[in-house]
Amino acid sequence: MTVLSSIFFLLSACEQESSTEIQTSDESASVREILELPDHMPTPAVPDFNPLTNAKIQLGRFLFYDEKLSANQAQSCSSCHDQSLAFSDGVAQPLGSTGHQLVRNSQGLANVIYHTTFTWSNNSFLELEDQLNVPIRADNPIELGVTDAKLNEVLLRFEQDEEYLALFAAAFPDEDDTISMNKIIFSLASFVRSMISASSPYDQYLAGDKTALTEQQIAGYQLFNGEKFECFHCHSGINFSSSYRDANTASDATEFPFFNNxxxxxxxxxxxxxxxxxxxxxxxxxxxxxxxxPQSLRNIELTAPYMHDGSIATLREVIEHYARGGSLTESGVNAGDGKNSPLKSALILGFDATDEEIEAVIAFLESLTDEEFITSPKFSNPFEE
Ligand code: HEC
Ligand code: HEC
Known part of the structure; x- marks a missing residue:
């Protein structure tokens, strides 16, 4: 063990006092190292059945960018999750590989490792491995379209590729060398878990550089965390989402937070x-x-349009939605005033905000943009190297 890793080991050994069975402290030391986590980021939880390794992350990175992973070889994960947009895609609702229209907005993929639930609204996917079956395997709507009928054909593409055979062998050294959907999903989950965004100006501020945020951004941060704007109740903690857990979250304390806003x-x-x-x-x-x-707000400046259906175009309009206490749809089949919804959360009351306050909150949200994350070679397309 190097000096550095033994320091990590000691640090995380202390952190682990109230630990759950999810990880031993030895594993958490290596998780911190693999993810190159700065001190201000908590040690995330990684499931025992799929320990994080560099070899799986590396294989997952190739798979993420490879169109071979869609039945008709027209799309990859990156078609809807583009690094320069913090792994969102800039459209309200994307099309799948066969042209099928999806009804939800592509989510940005920063710090997904800290979520307790996955996608915009699902309380049954408790691990990423469960969720990833959907974009790959689902037939309604079709994303990558690897349905049962197409599965063997897709697996064969990887089996016939020498480079992949080597990557799979390195990622799963203790298993036989057949290529399975399970191995593909475990590697993709590892790659997604490795997508840590922790170098934004906000992070630099937390890490001790008090000049990293402007005065306006600090004022916006205070408003965000105040009882008038109420943002922090649902967009809480280091990842700005109450869907949160880390290695120290006891399993019975895991929250499944969903709100009607x-x-x-x-x-x-x-x-x-x-x-x-x-x-x-x-x-x-x-x-x-x-x-x-509540979506994490990390890199939110880059992931427009907003909400599960991409129905709000700008951050200013998002804040106006909250200030109004709900959105008004004036006409059409979806007409109605969200402000009067009997089902909206009691935290969405509306508030009077000055233009200056709105600008400050936007400026704060922009401080969550992480240039390193969107340009890091760790997450970039390996086929373009
Ligand atoms: C056709 C576009 C499209 C493709 C292709 C696609 N995704 Fe997604 N992704 C989405 C959409 C839309 C959502 C939100 C889904 C929902 O809420 O039901 C999403 C959600 C996710 C999430 C959940 C994030 C969170 O914070 O909970 C992960 C992880 C993810 N995608 C990873 C992947 C991976 C890995 C692939 C490739 C195997 C992939 N996606 C392929 C559009 C796509
Ligand atoms: C009651 C809980 C709650 C409160 C309070 C709240 N939000 Fe949200 N927020 C949500 C939920 C839930 C969503 C997703 C809603 C949807 O997609 O339909 C969301 C979505 C968002 C989005 C869009 C995320 C994306 O990726 O598209 C932004 C931006 C946002 N909120 C910012 C704020 C700000 C700023 C405040 C304070 C003014 C705030 N929220 C207060 C629950 C809340």
């Missing part, structure tokens, strides 16, 4: 547009209409 009120009963009503679509409990996960 008053985006719609179709027909006056709190409904959302028929094509996507959030948690309700799975539970069929009317109280779950419009329940979505």
């Amino acid at each position: 008053g985006l719609y009120n179709v027909g006056g009963d709190g409904s959302y547009p028929e094509e996507d009503q959030g948690l309700y679509d799975a539970s069929l409990d009317p109280a779950d209409k419009g329940l979505f996960r």
Whole structure:
């Protein structure tokens, strides 16, 4: 063990006092090293069944950028998750590989490792490995379209590629050398877990550089954390989302937070547009209409348009939505005033904000933009090297 890693070991050994069974402190030392986490970032939880290794991350990076992973070889993960946009795609709702229209906005992928639940609204995916089946395997809507009928054909593409055979062998040294969807998903999950954004001006500020934020940004940070704007209740903690856990979160303390933030009120009963009503679509409990996960706000400047359906174009309009206490849809099938929704969260009350205050909060949100994250070769397209 090097000096540096033994320091990490000691540090994380202390941090681990209230630890859960998710990780031993030895593993957490290596997780911190692999992720090159700065001190102000907590040690994330990684499931025992898929320990993080550099070899899996490296394989996952190739797979993420490879169109071979879609049935018709027309798309890769990066088609909808573009590094220069913090792994979002700039459109309200993307098309899948066969041209199928998705109803949700592509999520940015920074610090996904700290979330307790995945996607805009799902309380049954408790690990990334569960979620990743959807873009790869689902047939309605089709994203990459690797359905049961196409599975062997897709796996064969990787089996016939010498470079991949070597990458798979390095990533799964203790297993036989067949290439399986399981290995693909475990590697992609490892790559996504490695996408840490922790070098923004906000991070530099937290790490002790008090000049990293402007006065306006600091004022915006205070407003964000104040009882008038109320943002911090739902966008809380180091990752600005109450969907949060780390290696020290006891498993029974894991939260599954979903909120209705008053985006719609179709027909006056709190409904959302028929094509996507959030948690309700799975539970069929009317109280779950419009329940979505508060997205992390890291790199939020780069991930427009906003909300689960990409219906809000700018950060200014997002803040105006909250200041109004909900959004008004004036006409059409989705007409209704979210401000009067019987289902919206009690935290979405609306508030009077001056232009100066709104500007300050926007400036603070812009301090979460991490140039290193969007340019780092660790996450870039390995086929363009
Ligand atoms: C056609 C566009 C598209 C493709 C291709 C795609 N995604 Fe996504 N991704 C999305 C959308 C849209 C969402 C939000 C889904 C939802 O809320 O149901 C999402 C969500 C995610 C999330 C959840 C993030 C979070 O914070 O919970 C992860 C992780 C993810 N994608 C990774 C991947 C990986 C890895 C691939 C390749 C195997 C991939 N995606 C392919 C559009 C796409
Ligand atoms: C009651 C909880 C709650 C509060 C309070 C709240 N938000 Fe949100 N926020 C959410 C939820 C839930 C979503 C996703 C809603 C959706 O997609 O329909 C969201 C989405 C967002 C988004 C879009 C994220 C993306 O990637 O598209 C931004 C930006 C945002 N909130 C900023 C703020 C700001 C700024 C405040 C304070 C003025 C705030 N939020 C207050 C729950 C909340």
